[in-house]
Amino acid sequence: MLKNTQFSFEDGKNTSHFGHFGGRYVAETLMPLILEVEKAYFSAKKDYDFLRELKGYLCNYAGRPSPLYFAERLTDYFGGAKIYFKRDELNHTGSHKINNCLGQILLARRMGKKRIIAETGAGQHGVATATVCARFGLDCEIYMGAKDISRQQPNVFRMKLLGAKVHAVENGSATLKEAMNEALRDWVANVDDTYYLIGTAAGPHPYPSMVRDFQSVIGQELKEQILKEESRLPNYLIACVGGGSNAIGLFYPFLDDKKVKLIGVEAAGKGLDTFEHAASISGGVPGILHGNCTYLLQDNEGQIRDAHSISAGLDYPGIGPEHAWLHETKRVQYVSASDEEALKAFQLCSSLEGIIPALEPSHALSYIGKLAPSVSKDSIIVMNMCGRGDKDIFTVADALDYKI
Amino acid sequence: MGNNEYDRIKDRFLLLKKEKRKGLIPFITASDPNIDVFEEILIGLPGSGADFIEIGIPFSDPMADGPSIQLSSRRVLQKKFRLKELFQSVSKLRKTDNITPVILMGYYNPIFTFGIKEFVSRAVRAGVDALIVVDLPPEEADELYQHAINENLHLIFLIAPTTNEQRFSVILEKASGFLYYVSIKGITGTSSANMTEVKEKINFIRTKTSLPVAVGFGIKNAKQAYEFAKYSDVVVVGSAIVDIISKSIKDGEKDFTSLPSKVFSFVHTLSKEVLRSGS
Numbered sequence: 001m002l003k004n005t006q007f008s009f010e011d012g013k014n015t016s017h018f019g020h021f022g023g024r025y026v027a028e029t030l031m032p033l034i035l036e037v038e039k040a041y042f043s044a045k046k047d048y049d050f051l052r053e054l055k056g057y058l059c060n061y062a063g064r065p066s067p068l069y070f071a072e073r074l075t076d077y078f079g080g081a082k083i084y085f086k087r088d089e090l091n092h093t094g095s096h097k098i099n100n101c102l103g104q105i106l107l108a109r110r111m112g113k114k115r116i117i118a119e120t121g122a123g124q125h126g127v128a129t130a131t132v133c134a135r136f137g138l139d140c141e142i143y144m145g146a147k148d149i150s151r152q153q154p155n156v157f158r159m160k161l162l163g164a165k166v167h168a169v170e171n172g173s174a175t176l177k178e179a180m181n182e183a184l185r186d187w188v189a190n191v192d193d194t195y196y197l198i199g200t201a202a203g204p205h206p207y208p209s210m211v212r213d214f215q216s217v218i219g220q221e222l223k224e225q226i227l228k229e230e231s232r233l234p235n236y237l238i239a240c241v242g243g244g245s246n247a248i249g250l251f252y253p254f255l256d257d258k259k260v261k262l263i264g265v266e267a268a269g270k271g272l273d274t275f276e277h278a279a280s281i282s283g284g285v286p287g288i289l290h291g292n293c294t295y296l297l298q299d300n301e302g303q304i305r306d307a308h309s310i311s312a313g314l315d316y317p318g319i320g321p322e323h324a325w326l327h328e329t330k331r332v333q334y335v336s337a338s339d340e341e342a343l344k345a346f347q348l349c350s351s352l353e354g355i356i357p358a359l360e361p362s363h364a365l366s367y368i369g370k371l372a373p374s375v376s377k378d379s380i381i382v383m384n385m386c387g388r389g390d391k392d393i394f395t396v397a398d399a400l401d402y403k404i
Numbered sequence: 405m406g407n408n409e410y411d412r413i414k415d416r417f418l419l420l421k422k423e424k425r426k427g428l429i430p431f432i433t434a435s436d437p438n439i440d441v442f443e444e445i446l447i448g449l450p451g452s453g454a455d456f457i458e459i460g461i462p463f464s465d466p467m468a469d470g471p472s473i474q475l476s477s478r479r480v481l482q483k484k485f486r487l488k489e490l491f492q493s494v495s496k497l498r499k500t501d502n503i504t505p506v507i508l509m510g511y512y513n514p515i516f517t518f519g520i521k522e523f524v525s526r527a528v529r530a531g532v533d534a535l536i537v538v539d540l541p542p543e544e545a546d547e548l549y550q551h552a553i554n555e556n557l558h559l560i561f562l563i564a565p566t567t568n569e570q571r572f573s574v575i576l577e578k579a580s581g582f583l584y585y586v587s588i589k590g591i592t593g594t595s596s597a598n599m600t601e602v603k604e605k606i607n608f609i610r611t612k613t614s615l616p617v618a619v620g621f622g623i624k625n626a627k628q629a630y631e632f633a634k635y636s637d638v639v640v641v642g643s644a645i646v647d648i649i650s651k652s653i654k655d656g657e658k659d660f661t662s663l664p665s666k667v668f669s670f671v672h673t674l675s676k677e678v679l680r681s682g683s
């Protein structure tokens with residue numbers, strides 16, 4: 001880890017594989033480019049000026065460090081462990097996605113790339129990407145599933161205001177998986193001037209490691225904050241997992257603190273016993289998609305199944321490869337919460353804490369509702385509130401039969 | 405050693421050399437538009453001028469493919485395509501033709517999920533000669549490579565316009581049969597290649613290896629096939645053939661009675677142009 005008085009940066013392991021997961025499963029056209037990104041990233045993260053610049057934007061543009069908040073009324077309501085929220089929803093653009101986007105946009109500039117492409121599910125990563133592109137004056141094109149466009153209209157408009165071009169992807173389930181396919185196709189066709197700003201800790205190496213390093217600021221800040229507040233480390237860290245970037249950012253600085261239990265909450269959609277869920281670890285098997293080997297939802301013939309979740313940000317049939325490995329090595333426990341459970345947690349958090357959470361962390365909160373009452377009152381649970389719920393009010397209103 | 409009695413790919417290139425001509429590789433997606441018509445086309449291709457046959461293995465997320473092949477994959481998968489049926493189709497071809505090389509092209513996940521060893525063994529037993537796995541660079545191909553070596557199955561690797569000098573040694577370590585030059589930066593069947601660039605790149609490849617060089621990804625018609633054949637050893641035409649099948653479906657053609665002959669006639673035209681380009 002590179003540390004000085006001004007900032008710290010999680011200089012994580014550089015390996016291209018996590019056990020047998022990860023890797024670089026891409027077409028030859030992209031291989032030289034992927035290797036170039038890797039080289040540029042490894043050089044950047046050792047460069048004091050790069051890290052200082054990143055730190056500056058994280059503080060003064062994104063608003064870091066995000067607060068650590070004691071959720072007193074939810075703690076009382078569940079009647080067990082003390083519940084804290086790491087408030088990453090208070091970041092500029094409303095989610096943790098900006099942490100990674102700032103890191104990668106500085107890298108893209110360093111590499112001399114003029115055009116940025118990205119995929120987005122809920123639109124949070126698309127908005128964060130469009131934001132940094134506006135800030136640095138780079139062309140921005142976002143691929144988004146047509147279904148996600150219709151359920152995340154506010155974010156689509158935000159991206160357009162920020163100057164991005166939003167491409168609707170109609171193929172297949174018209175969600176995040178197809179958006180990523182199209183972004184990869186764009187990249188293959190525009191290798192010379194284009195940088196692909198992947199939003200989650202997945203894809204070909206070095207993306208899973210790089211995104212994790214940029215998101216690890218979450219866990220690092222938390223470590224300092226909780227020690228100040230409680231003079232000890234938490235008993236549990238909980239985060240929702242789609243691709244898993246907010247979760248890996250929260251967990252990574254605690255991996256060696258073996259007493260801290262780490263729990264990732266996947267989206268169980270309409271139930272794990274149906275085909276309509278997005279729980280790749282709980283309901284999937286290892287396979288290869290989008291450049292990496294990881295747990296995937298697929299049929300016996302190796303065809304990828306469509307995922308389902310009420311939360312567009314979790315609606316993806318895979319998971320970051322490091323999570324696959326953390327699951328197999330049993331360092332992280334992966335559980336799941338359904339659409340219905342997330343909806344309940346969404347409302348509970350809004351009414352008890354005055355915080356409207358995104359549907360993604362509502363899944364994590366729903367699991368806290370099961371965990372907190374079952375552990376002692378002096379236990380500490382920290383959940384990453386990785387996004388705010390403004391973007392989800394239409395989806396939630398619809399699910400609750402409320403006409404806006 | 406393996407189950408392949410002889411090397412159909414090597415023999416075919418020897419024949420091309422002897423006859424002082426270039427070769428044609430038509431591409432079709434497995435079981436497209438249905439198993440019966442696909443098999444009819446497959447079995448008729450060698451007689452229409454196909455020197456090799458490339459069969460696409462449908463995948464739900466064909467990241468390197470353009471709209472034509474995406475569409476064909478999707479319609480085949482909607483009918484619950486299974487790898488087993490592809491092996492059966494190739495076995496049927498081998499009853500009438502035991503010399504035309506068959507190359508399977510696909511993505512890694514269906515192979516990985518089927519079981520790599522089992523896949524290679526079943527493919528070879530069916531009469532498959534080579535495998536192209538689009539999203540499997542040589543760096544990740546160790547396991548497949550071992551099984552392919554054991555069974556005498558050729559692993560064919562792609563060379564892209566972006567492939568630099570350093571990557572050649574990595575690729576050539578595992579490549580056999582021939583090299584496949586991707587003539588465009590992009591996905592299948594979209595833009596057309598720049599002839600000068602292709603010529604330069606293929607000449608460069610020839611300084612690195614004595615393996616034959618195929619060129620594909622941007623070849624849409626007979627004129628282009630002629631041009632590309634001048635600089636390479638074989639040309640691959642995919643999306644333009646798949647489009648004939650798509651059109652027939654779109655036109656609502658009954659039982660596809662005239663579809664095979666349309667495909668054969670197009671392949672024949674391509675073959676004549678490739679032949680014209682000489683040795």
